Amino acid sequence: MLTWGNPSRGDDALGPELVRRLEALSAQKAGAWRDHEFLTDFQLQPEHATDLAERDLVLFADAAAEGRAPFSFSRVRPARDHSFTSHAMSPSAVLAVYRQVFEREPPEAYLLAIRGESFELGEPMSARAERHLDAALALTARLLDAPDAADELHGHH
Amino acid sequence: MNSSLETAANPENLRRVVIEPVTRVEGHGKVTLLLDEDNHVQQARFHIVEFRGFEKFVQGRPYWEVPVMVQRLCGICPVSHHLAGGKAVDMLAGATELTPTADKMRRLLHFGQVLQSHALHFFHLASPDLLFGFDAAVDKRNVFAVIEAFPEIAKKGVLLRKYGQEVIRVTAGKRVHGTLVVPGGVNKHLVPEERDYLLQDVDRTIAWSQEAVELARRVYSEGGERHREFGSFRSPILSLVREDGAMDLYHGRLRARDENGAMLFDQADYAQYWDYVHEVVKPWSYMKFPFLRALGAERGWYRVGPLARVANCDVIATPLAESQRQTFLAFDGGSTRSSTLATHWARMIEMLYAAEGIRELLSDPDLLGGELVVKGERQYRGVGVIEAPRGTLIHHYRINDDDLIVRCNLIVSTTHNNQAMNESVRQVARQHLDGREITEPLLNYIEVAIRAFDPCLSCATHALGKMPLEVELLDAGGARLDRMVRNADGGVRHS
Numbered sequence: 001m002l003t004w005g006n007p008s009r010g011d012d013a014l015g016p017e018l019v020r021r022l023e024a025l026s027a028q029k030a031g032a033w034r035d036h037e038f039l040t041d042f043q044l045q046p047e048h049a050t051d052l053a054e055r056d057l058v059l060f061a062d063a064a065a066e067g068r069a070p071f072s073f074s075r076v077r078p079a080r081d082h083s084f085t086s087h088a089m090s091p092s093a094v095l096a097v098y099r100q101v102f103e104r105e106p107p108e109a110y111l112l113a114i115r116g117e118s119f120e121l122g123e124p125m126s127a128r129a130e131r132h133l134d135a136a137l138a139l140t141a142r143l144l145d146a147p148d149a150a151d152e153l154h155g156h157h
Numbered sequence: 158m159n160s161s162l163e164t165a166a167n168p169e170n171l172r173r174v175v176i177e178p179v180t181r182v183e184g185h186g187k188v189t190l191l192l193d194e195d196n197h198v199q200q201a202r203f204h205i206v207e208f209r210g211f212e213k214f215v216q217g218r219p220y221w222e223v224p225v226m227v228q229r230l231c232g233i234c235p236v237s238h239h240l241a242g243g244k245a246v247d248m249l250a251g252a253t254e255l256t257p258t259a260d261k262m263r264r265l266l267h268f269g270q271v272l273q274s275h276a277l278h279f280f281h282l283a284s285p286d287l288l289f290g291f292d293a294a295v296d297k298r299n300v301f302a303v304i305e306a307f308p309e310i311a312k313k314g315v316l317l318r319k320y321g322q323e324v325i326r327v328t329a330g331k332r333v334h335g336t337l338v339v340p341g342g343v344n345k346h347l348v349p350e351e352r353d354y355l356l357q358d359v360d361r362t363i364a365w366s367q368e369a370v371e372l373a374r375r376v377y378s379e380g381g382e383r384h385r386e387f388g389s390f391r392s393p394i395l396s397l398v399r400e401d402g403a404m405d406l407y408h409g410r411l412r413a414r415d416e417n418g419a420m421l422f423d424q425a426d427y428a429q430y431w432d433y434v435h436e437v438v439k440p441w442s443y444m445k446f447p448f449l450r451a452l453g454a455e456r457g458w459y460r461v462g463p464l465a466r467v468a469n470c471d472v473i474a475t476p477l478a479e480s481q482r483q484t485f486l487a488f489d490g491g492s493t494r495s496s497t498l499a500t501h502w503a504r505m506i507e508m509l510y511a512a513e514g515i516r517e518l519l520s521d522p523d524l525l526g527g528e529l530v531v532k533g534e535r536q537y538r539g540v541g542v543i544e545a546p547r548g549t550l551i552h553h554y555r556i557n558d559d560d561l562i563v564r565c566n567l568i569v570s571t572t573h574n575n576q577a578m579n580e581s582v583r584q585v586a587r588q589h590l591d592g593r594e595i596t597e598p599l600l601n602y603i604e605v606a607i608r609a610f611d612p613c614l615s616c617a618t619h620a621l622g623k624m625p626l627e628v629e630l631l632d633a634g635g636a637r638l639d640r641m642v643r644n645a646d647g648g649v650r651h652s
Binding site for chain 2: 006007008009039040041042043045046047049050080096097100101121122
């Protein structure tokens with residue numbers, strides 16, 4: 001699972017905070033979840049393609065300034081979009097980098113886009129984003145219980 | 158120089174072209190060109206919506222939190238702020254000289270940061286401009302086109318950046334939000350397994366960095382006069398240098414030269430930077446304009462970053478990078494010193510220096526043990542300066558008797574380069590836009606010039622859907638003639 005965001009910028013903390021809570025849950029589960037790794041960063045970058053190597057399943061998670069609440073959950077496929085124009089890439093672009101650098105198909109990947117509304121420095125997470133985070137946490141925990149359910153769940157949220 | 162283009166005589170009668178934000182730079186920038194009825198450029202300005210909220214963010218917080226807090230100032234170069242803020246906190250803690258282990262651990266972290274930052278910029282942001290030319294079709298101007306046309310180059314770019322990130326992860330303990338720097342030192346040293354892990358790929362990293370310098374040199378030289386003159390200007394330069402005049406990205410004293418290379422000052426104590434650098438505010442920009450006091454506000458603006466550093470130092474301490482520095486300065490009679498596009502070449506020389514520096518440090522036993530922290534007598538003022546990937550970075554704090562921060566001043570690299578970037582925009586506007594219809598490729602010329610500085614305009618907010626590109630065409634009265642938006646997913650729409 002790969003999340004990104006700035007923890008000091010209001011709802012931009014949604015991704016890193018999701019990982020923080022999942023790590024706590026994972027400790028409680030005492031190994032019940034299948035092999036997994038939680039990664040977090042400030043921004044999605046080209047070299048994150050190397051983090052996807054030898055993974056069975058990838059879940060990207062980020063705060064979203066637009067889109068459905070509490071979150072949208074969708075399959076991500078490699079795509080040469082224009083997100084290279086900033087230092088922050090899209091998950092699709094990272095998958096495309098993976099395919100072209102490693103000359104093989106990237107692992108199956110999904111995007112959990114958790115709706116946020118405020119991204120100011122020094123602001124706490126908004127109350128609405130907290131509720132969205134709870135919903136996202138429930139979904140993610142369910143996926144970690146049964147990763148194969150990802151294919152059924154995407155598009156239903 | 159084209160300072161005459163900073164303010165038009167009669168802006169109310171001019172057509173306005175706005176590019177916002179500039180793509181492939183950090184965060185948001187906006188270029189405004191005011192054209193007369195014949196499409197002659199009458200005014201050119203590069204606006205940066207600088208983030209100034211940080212000073213307020215840290216007020217009232219205990220000073221020892223600074224090294225951790227400042228990492229969240231910017232998601233692009235958190236390590237640079239971690240180190241510069243940390244050096245300021247050393248001074249507050251009265252730690253005047255760090256232990257060898259602390260100094261070298263910090264230097265290793267910094268080299269990792271420089272390596273990964275320069276690799277990202279050259280291979281992923283600038284390479285389309287350089288490898289395909291500024292006139293390339295829009296669908297060529299991206300890293301995927303580079304991967305297709307030059308797959309080995311693109312792959313090495315990804316892996317070089319990854320190596321730099323691994324140096325950061327191992328040194329700071331985590332991929333992000335690492336906490337190597339503490340007041341007066343560091344909180345860890347390497348263990349042999351970590352050192353050996355980083356040693357595995359270091360020779361490859363140096364070899365690829367060497368290739369990158371060669372590529373940058375070849376691409377620049379093949380461009381001939383066009384590359385030499387593109388957005389170029391002579392200006393003073395500023396950077397830290399070591400006591401013996403060698404390049405030093407982590408610590409040193411301030412040196413400045415005028416536009417002809419003559420020394421303005423040398424070995425100046427950065428803890429008194431205000432004796433040498435002042436800032437002025439202009440009504441049309443949120444960002445301050447620093448200048449060298451020795452030359453005054455009008456003439457004293459200057460350049461920082463890779464080009465300034467390579468031209469300013471007397472030597473680079475590692476052999477391969479030093480050899481490349483000499484080639485760089487000897488090229489075309491030394492014209493590279495003032496050539497904006499030669500910045501890419503200088504940036505790759507610094508990447509090679511960082512790679513060699515990492516190998517050198519990894520063989521140093523001080524990294525594997527020794528005292529980590531020194532203590533001293535607490536001070537009320539702390540100043541920390543480093544040479545961040547984009548240039549000189551100044552952190553300045555004042556605290557009260559309760560150890561709480563009461564004042565903070567930052568001068569980031571992009572602020573130092575503010576006027577220099579404006580000069581580049583004016584040069585390009587005059588060289589390539591004057592008297593022509595505005596077309597998308599021509600607008601890209603301006604972005605190519607700005608990108609050479611690798612400006613960091615980051616607000617570090619990068620949630621999905623937050624990074625659009627907007628191009629707006631307004632008439633002299635402010636009425637919108639046309640608007641084009643490129644969304645984060647690449648979709649383009651007119652409105």
